Amino acid sequence: MxxxxxxxxxxxxLLAAPLAFAQVPQKATITATxxxxxxxxxxxxxxxxxxxxxxxSVSGSxxxxxxxxxxxxxxxxxxxxxxxxxxxxxxxxxxxxxxxYNGLWLVGGIGTHPGFADAVPYQAxxxxxxxxxxLTATAASESEVDSPIDVNQPAxxxxxxxxxxxxxxxxxxxxxxxxxxxxxxxLFVTLGxx
Amino acid sequence: xxxxxxxxGILMALAxxxxxxxxxxxxxxxxxxxxxxxKMLPPxxxxxxxxxxxxxxxxxxxLTNFVNSSDKTQAVNAQLEFxxxxxxxxxxxxxxxxxxxxxxxxxxxxxxFVTHADYGLSASWDNTTKSLTTxxxxxxxxxxxxxxxxxxLVIDLNLAAxxxxxxxxxxxxxxxxxxxxxQ
Numbered sequence: 001m002x003x004x005x006x007x008x009x010x011x012x013x014l015l016a017a018p019l020a021f022a023q024v025p026q027k028a029t030i031t032a033t034x035x036x037x038x039x040x041x042x043x044x045x046x047x048x049x050x051x052x053x054x055x056x057s058v059s060g061s062x063x064x065x066x067x068x069x070x071x072x073x074x075x076x077x078x079x080x081x082x083x084x085x086x087x088x089x090x091x092x093x094x095x096x097x098x099x100x101y102n103g104l105w106l107v108g109g110i111g112t113h114p115g116f117a118d119a120v121p122y123q124a125x126x127x128x129x130x131x132x133x134x135l136t137a138t139a140a141s142e143s144e145v146d147s148p149i150d151v152n153q154p155a156x157x158x159x160x161x162x163x164x165x166x167x168x169x170x171x172x173x174x175x176x177x178x179x180x181x182x183x184x185x186x187l188f189v190t191l192g193x194x
Numbered sequence: 195x196x197x198x199x200x201x202x203g204i205l206m207a208l209a210x211x212x213x214x215x216x217x218x219x220x221x222x223x224x225x226x227x228x229x230x231x232x233k234m235l236p237p238x239x240x241x242x243x244x245x246x247x248x249x250x251x252x253x254x255x256x257l258t259n260f261v262n263s264s265d266k267t268q269a270v271n272a273q274l275e276f277x278x279x280x281x282x283x284x285x286x287x288x289x290x291x292x293x294x295x296x297x298x299x300x301x302x303x304x305x306x307f308v309t310h311a312d313y314g315l316s317a318s319w320d321n322t323t324k325s326l327t328t329x330x331x332x333x334x335x336x337x338x339x340x341x342x343x344x345x346x347l348v349i350d351l352n353l354a355a356x357x358x359x360x361x362x363x364x365x366x367x368x369x370x371x372x373x374x375x376x377q
Contacts, residue, residue, distance in 0.1 A: 190218070
């Protein structure tokens with residue numbers, strides 16, 4: 001994150017030139033001006049583990065889910081959590097929520113195994129500045145997905161993102177067993193100009 | 195840059211170049227570790243001259259026409275299919291506990307009689323087939339896999355005709371299927 005702040009102060013004085021025979025009253029005017037730059041600030045994510053489903057822990061900007069697979073079906077467990085980001089933008093701006101991989105993908109894939117899935121789709125719905133948006137990570141292919149919304153006013157408060165995985169959701173069909181391993185995606189939240 | 199000036203009747207407006215919009219970004223990594231899981235259903239059994247009774251994860255396979263009128267074994271081919279799913283690396287072995295069908299009641303066989311009947315065992319899993327022929331000692335075949343697999347473990351038991359004559363008694367062996375997630 002880079003913040004640039006610029007402030008100006010101008011001082012102008014209109015001074016009466018000294019006159020040999022000054023008149024009274026004299027008048028002096030001082031005008032102060034400033035320019036507020038367009039800035040946005042964005043805090044680190046906060047996640048309430050207690051209110052989440054199937055979340056094990058949060059460390060820094062990493063949400064560690066509990067085992068994503070169900071013990072009986074071996075397929076995806078329902079999972080959800082809410083992340084909030086303290087934010088402020090002092091101008092009309094854009095919020096973009098992005099997924100790096102379009103789903104929770106098995107890290108270091110081990111090739112095709114018929115009858116198994118290696119990615120999990122999810123939805124991330126979000127709200128900010130009176131606007132709502134959503135990002136659908138389909139897990140159809142391992143590629144970046146962006147979901148921008150324009151906010152036509154300055155805004156301050158929390159960006160709220162609700163992350164949700166449906167039970168049984170996989171890229172191999174509903175209820176298909178997940179290959180064992182580590183699954184991951186990275187979400188990016190970005191504020192900027194429209 | 196700030197400039198200031200003062201002078202009678204002069205107004206100097208000061209302004210800086212507008213700052214570029216900051217575009218802050220935050221990252222949120224979502225991660226999960228999915229453990230290897232395996233499950234195996236009780237077998238489905240087919241084969242002429244056999245009768246299977248399920249019990250727990252296994253059961254009892256009766257050879258209903260074990261010997262013929264000459265007291266020698268009759269050929270039997272039984273097929274046992276276990277539906278298995280493993281989501282990662284796993285170990286799977288199929289073995290014979292006694293190394294053949296042994297008479298559990300007899301002592302020393304009478305002259306001219308036998309108390310043991312060997313058979314063949316073939317097991318197929320995830321495109322791999324391994325076989326053994328019993329020889330009186332415990333043995334097993336290893337069908338372990340380094341990745342996930344699902345389907346049927348198919349075990350073929352083949353008892354040849356003509357072994358005997360068999361001393362009267364109850365002949366049994368235990369076929370052990372062991373499935374575990376790889377350590």
